[in-house]
Structures are given as structure tokens and as C-alpha cells.
Amino acid sequence: MVASDGAKPHYKTIALFDVDGTLTVPRKKADQSTLDFLQELRKYVKVGIVGGSDQIKICEQLGPKAPIEYDYLFSENGLVAYKEGEVLAIQSLKKHLGEAKLKELINFVLHYIADLDIPIKRGTFIEFRNGMLNVSPIGRNCSQEERDEFEEFDLKTGIRKKFVGILREKFAHLNLVYSIGGQISFDVFPEGWDKTYCLRFVEEEFSDIHFFGDKTFEGGNDYEIFMSEKTKGHTVTSPVDTVQQCTELFIKPAKEALQC
Numbered sequence: 001m002v003a004s005d006g007a008k009p010h011y012k013t014i015a016l017f018d019v020d021g022t023l024t025v026p027r028k029k030a031d032q033s034t035l036d037f038l039q040e041l042r043k044y045v046k047v048g049i050v051g052g053s054d055q056i057k058i059c060e061q062l063g064p065k066a067p068i069e070y071d072y073l074f075s076e077n078g079l080v081a082y083k084e085g086e087v088l089a090i091q092s093l094k095k096h097l098g099e100a101k102l103k104e105l106i107n108f109v110l111h112y113i114a115d116l117d118i119p120i121k122r123g124t125f126i127e128f129r130n131g132m133l134n135v136s137p138i139g140r141n142c143s144q145e146e147r148d149e150f151e152e153f154d155l156k157t158g159i160r161k162k163f164v165g166i167l168r169e170k171f172a173h174l175n176l177v178y179s180i181g182g183q184i185s186f187d188v189f190p191e192g193w194d195k196t197y198c199l200r201f202v203e204e205e206f207s208d209i210h211f212f213g214d215k216t217f218e219g220g221n222d223y224e225i226f227m228s229e230k231t232k233g234h235t236v237t238s239p240v241d242t243v244q245q246c247t248e249l250f251i252k253p254a255k256e257a258l259q260c
């Protein structure tokens with residue numbers, strides 16, 4: 001690409017990629033062929049990675065040098081943001097809410113769980129993560145059998161739904177989002193801390209922001225960024241499909257333009 005101002009080449013297009021299911025088989029390492037393709041793609045557009053996992057997990061999947069191998073690397077949806085190997089910004093729940101509000105929320109959750117009459121309780125009722133709280137009425141360190149029983153109990157009684165309803169009302173002023181997932185817990189995080197969070201780091205520089213993800217349906221973790229007015233969203237079914245779609249969209253037209 002040639003800059004319109006005649007200066008050194010620059011790029012107005014960026015392609016952002018989800019990790020699990022888009023660049024890798026979920027939770028697995030990426031194939032070398034996919035990683036090679038991403039480097040090839042960087043000759044045509046800027047490439048950014050946006051994963052929900054933390055950076056350690058993303059580096060396990062994409063390789064230890066991932067932060068310097070892509071134009072942007074956003075782990076935890078961009079709470080930890082890298083540009084060309086340099087840290088751009090780091091955000092956390094602790095920083096965002098402040099200790100006083102965080103303590104108020106945690107105290108309420110623990111009290112509520114203490115008063116909850118459910119068949120069994122174990123330990124680790126709140127898991128404190130960088131960008132969210134994970135709350136489990138039974139406690140995260142229960143056995144698989146206990147998990148299954150809790151899930152069934154919750155389906156019948158709606159323990160988690162009711163809990164979330166109360167938190168939503170009581171802490172409305174904190175603008176938090178509650179996401180019931182898995183068998184035994186729900187996540188609590190600030191509004192907008194989904195994958196759209198990372199767009200603040202690229203929206204000024206790029207006129208064309210493409211996003212590729214596999215869970216673009218409502219309720220999926222790619223839904224918000226896929227639907228965002230700031231992006232052109234693409235649904236993919238596998239890493240192979242991702243490579244195919246990007247080839248059609250970015251590489252073929254550029255090569256054809258060269259031949260003209």
C-alpha cells in the first residue's frame with residue numbers, strides 16, 4: 001500500500017482476530033500454517049489479536065513471542081494492550097472500581113452466599129481476577145459430581161439468576177454486567193469490558209477495522225465487537241475458514257490490483 005501523502009507506506013486497514021475457534025482449535029495451540037499466514041497477511045494489512053484470556057494463555061496458544069509478532073495484541077479483551085511489542089495500557093477491575101466500592105461489592109456477595117440455603121457449599125466463593133469477579137454460590141473447589149448436582153439444582157431453583165437480579169439492583173450505580181456461564185458461577189465485570197474494549201486503541205488510526213470471530217451470535221463472546229458500528233464483522237467456523245476468508249478479502253484483491 002502506498003500512502004496518499006507520498007510519505008512512507010502506512011495502513012488504514014486492520015484485521016482483528018479472536019483466538020479460540022478462530023485462530024486455534026479452542027484451548028489448543030495454533031497450527032504453524034495459521035501463524036505463518038498471519039505474518040504473510042501483515043504485508044497487506046495491520047494485524048491485531050483480541051482474546052478473552054490472559055496474556056500467559058494467549059502466548060501458550062500463539063507462541064511466546066506473540067506480543068512482538070503482531071501489530072497489536074490485546075489480552076483480556078484489551079485490558080492488557082500491546083502495540084508493536086510495547087505496553088500501551090493496562091487496566092484492572094481494582095483500578096477501575098477502587099478499593100472502597102470493590103470491598104462493598106465483595107462484602108455483599110459473601111454475606112449473600114453465607115445466608116444462602118443450598119444443599120452443599122465448598123470453598124472459593126469469589127475468584128478475584130484482573131478484569132472480573134467470578135462468583136460461585138457452591139464454591140469453585142467442588143468436585144465434578146458436586147458441580148453437576150449444583151447445575152441441576154440451579155436449573156430448578158434459579159439460584160444464580162436470582163442472585164444476579166439482586167446484585168443488578170443493589171449495585172446499579174457501578175454499571176456492571178453479569179454473565180451466567182458454565183455450571184457453577186457467574187462473572188461480574190464493568191459494562192463495555194467485552195471485546196469492544198480494545199477498539200479504543202485502534203479506532204483513531206484505522207478507517208477500516210475488520211473483526212473475525214467464531215462466537216458472533218447473541219450471547220457469544222464475539223457478539224458485541226461483531227455488531228459494533230466501528231467494525232466490519234466476519235463470522236468464521238475454524239482457523240482454516242479464517243485463512244480462506246482473509247485470503248479472499250485482503251490478499252487476492254491486492255495481488256489482482258498489482259497485475260493491473
Ligand SMILES: [Mg+2]
Nearest residue numbers: 018020021214
Ligand atoms: Mg472464539
